[in-house]
Amino acid sequence: MVIKKIKRGSVLLLLVFLLFACEQPGGAKQYPFNYSDAIMGTSFTIKVSVLPVSLTTDELKLKIKNLLDKLNGQMSTYQQDSELSLLNKNQSTQWIPVSVALYSVLKEAKNISDLSQGAFDITVGPLVNLWGFGPAQMSYKAPEDKLIQQQLTKIGYHHLLLDDNNQQVKKEITGLYIDLSAIAKGYAVDQVGLLLEKLGIVDYMVEIGGELRLKGKNIVNQPWRIAVEKPTAGKRSIEKVLPLTDLCMATSGDYRNFFEQDGVRYSHTIDPRSGKPISHKLASITILSDTTMKADGLATALMVLGPEQGFKMAEEEKIAALFIIKKDDIFVEKATSSFVNRLR
Numbered sequence: 001m002v003i004k005k006i007k008r009g010s011v012l013l014l015l016v017f018l019l020f021a022c023e024q025p026g027g028a029k030q031y032p033f034n035y036s037d038a039i040m041g042t043s044f045t046i047k048v049s050v051l052p053v054s055l056t057t058d059e060l061k062l063k064i065k066n067l068l069d070k071l072n073g074q075m076s077t078y079q080q081d082s083e084l085s086l087l088n089k090n091q092s093t094q095w096i097p098v099s100v101a102l103y104s105v106l107k108e109a110k111n112i113s114d115l116s117q118g119a120f121d122i123t124v125g126p127l128v129n130l131w132g133f134g135p136a137q138m139s140y141k142a143p144e145d146k147l148i149q150q151q152l153t154k155i156g157y158h159h160l161l162l163d164d165n166n167q168q169v170k171k172e173i174t175g176l177y178i179d180l181s182a183i184a185k186g187y188a189v190d191q192v193g194l195l196l197e198k199l200g201i202v203d204y205m206v207e208i209g210g211e212l213r214l215k216g217k218n219i220v221n222q223p224w225r226i227a228v229e230k231p232t233a234g235k236r237s238i239e240k241v242l243p244l245t246d247l248c249m250a251t252s253g254d255y256r257n258f259f260e261q262d263g264v265r266y267s268h269t270i271d272p273r274s275g276k277p278i279s280h281k282l283a284s285i286t287i288l289s290d291t292t293m294k295a296d297g298l299a300t301a302l303m304v305l306g307p308e309q310g311f312k313m314a315e316e317e318k319i320a321a322l323f324i325i326k327k328d329d330i331f332v333e334k335a336t337s338s339f340v341n342r343l344r
Contacts, residue, residue, distance in 0.1 A: 029219045033057050039068045040185055041078060042209035046192065049203035049219050060199070067195055068188060074101050075184040077125075084178060091174045095163060103167050105180055105187050105293065106160070112183075112297040113157040115317065120301035121272035123155040125179040131277065133268040142261055148275040155272060185209045186250055186296025193292075212249040213292045228286050228322075230331065239324060240333070244288075247342065250295035252303040253284030253324075271304050280306035281326045288320035288342045311336065 033048035035057075046064060051057070076082040083102055090096060098106070112120045125134065130151050132139040159172040185208045192206045193213040203216030205224055214224045223243040228251060230239040242249075254267040267277040285302050289295035298319060302310035307325045311334060314321040320338040324331050 031219055033060060035061055035064065037065075040072055040076065040188065040208065041181075042185065044068070044208040045205075046196075046207070047205045047218075048196065048201055049217060049221075050201070052200045055199060063195060063199075064192060067191060071101060071184075071188045071191060074099055075105065075180050075187075077179055077181070084180065087169070088177050090171075093171055093174060095166070095168045095170045097166070097168045100167065101187070101191075103162070103169070105184055106169060106178075107162060107164070108187075108293050109180070109183050109297060110157060110160070110162060112294070112301050116301035116305060116313065118157065118273050119271065119304040120182070120297055121155065121157045122178050122180055122183070123157055123160065123176055124270055124272040125177045126151045126154050127270050127272065127275050128179070128268075131268075131270060133270070140261065142264070152275045157272075182300040183293055183297040186211045186248075186292035186294070189213045189248070189292040189296075210251055211292050211296050212244075214244050214249070215246055217245065228284070228324075230324075239331070240322070242343065248289050248292040248295050249286065250289075250292060250299040251284065251286045252299035254278065254282075254303065269300070269303055278304055278306065280308075282307040282310065282323060283326045283331060284324045285310070286322040286324075288339060307334070314338075 031047045031049065032051040033046070035046045037044060048060075051060070072079060072082070074083040077085060077088070079085060083099060087096060087098065087102075106122070109120070109122045113122070127148070128134050130143050130147060132141070154173065154175055154177075156173070156176075159176050160178065161170040161172065163169070189206050189208050189211050190213060192208075193204065193215065196204050196206070197215070203218070204214075205218070206213045212226065214226070218224050223245040225241055226244050226249065227238045227241040252269075254269045267279070269278045270276065271278055282303060285299055287295040287299045287302070289298065298321075302314060302319070302321060302323075304310075305313060307323055311321075311323055313319070314336045318338045319336060320342045321336045322339050323334040325334060326332075
């Protein structure tokens with residue numbers, strides 16, 4: 001048996017390079033607000049091109065930190081007393097009231113699950129753990145088929161019922177486990193962006209774990225320049241630079257978090273329909289949307305669906321998506337019509 005160990009943890013699924021004026025020749029200007037820290041098991045960066053005179057950097061940092069801490073306390077699976085963790089521990093099959101924030105994310109997750117016919121599923125956690133990509137120590141060993149079939153009986157987004165009128169949820173399976181790691185970061189990005197806008201900030205970039213919300217212009221009054229990484233394991237280089245403004249972006253890829261056993265490569269991206277890692281040639285995908293939450297969830301859904309089925313769905317649903325597909329020893333870009341139109 002040959003096992004290839006790849007570093008895991010809170011690694012970005014697809015690295016997003018942020019290209020700013022200060023990194024360009026002659027670009028000596030500095031952002032009046034440039035805040036980086038960690039939250040939700042990953043890092044974040046927030047840049048503001050023009051800070052209102054009525055707002056200090058310390059005041060803005062505190063407002064952002066309080067918001068992110070609140071969201072983490074609602075969505076985290078690592079924080080044992082978070083709202084989501086308490087919901088997961090609750091073995092009741094009765095209706096359970098939840099916060100506006102948590103309900104909003106669960107509602108969007110269900111919409112994406114329905115749209116992708118189950119390719120996106122926030123209850124897939126038990127399978128992720130079984131394959132060794134969860135918070136526990138990685139085993140680097142493919143589980144037996146009978147164990148996969150056992151876990152498949154414990155998941156299914158359709159077993160989580162939502163009551164829009166009363167803002168409550170109901171689990172049809174007592175042990176149903178919800179993990180929002182594929183969509184909650186996007187929601188947090190949106191909420192930080194909305195906070196900035198309420199404070200009168202119109203030129204900003206918010207990034208959490210590689211998911212982005214971009215408004216207005218950068219420090220040199222140009223569109224934000226975002227470059228996505230070429231999806232090659234072991235080295236990092238730029239695949240494509242995108243000039244973006246007034247939209248949101250999310251990325252997903254399977255080329256950094258995987259293990260190999262007996263010559264077979266097992267991706268961290270689990271198809272909740274089969275219970276097994278994806279095995280197609282889609283290396284990465286970039287989504288542009290009006291909200292980061294939607295882009296975040298769609299990136300995972302299309303990553304599971306793959307280059308053919310995923311592209312078909314993206315075109316039909318007018319999703320702005322850039323597929324980077326591995327073909328022999330090269331990568332081929334394939335963009336949907338909506339993606340091309342968004343960049344015009």
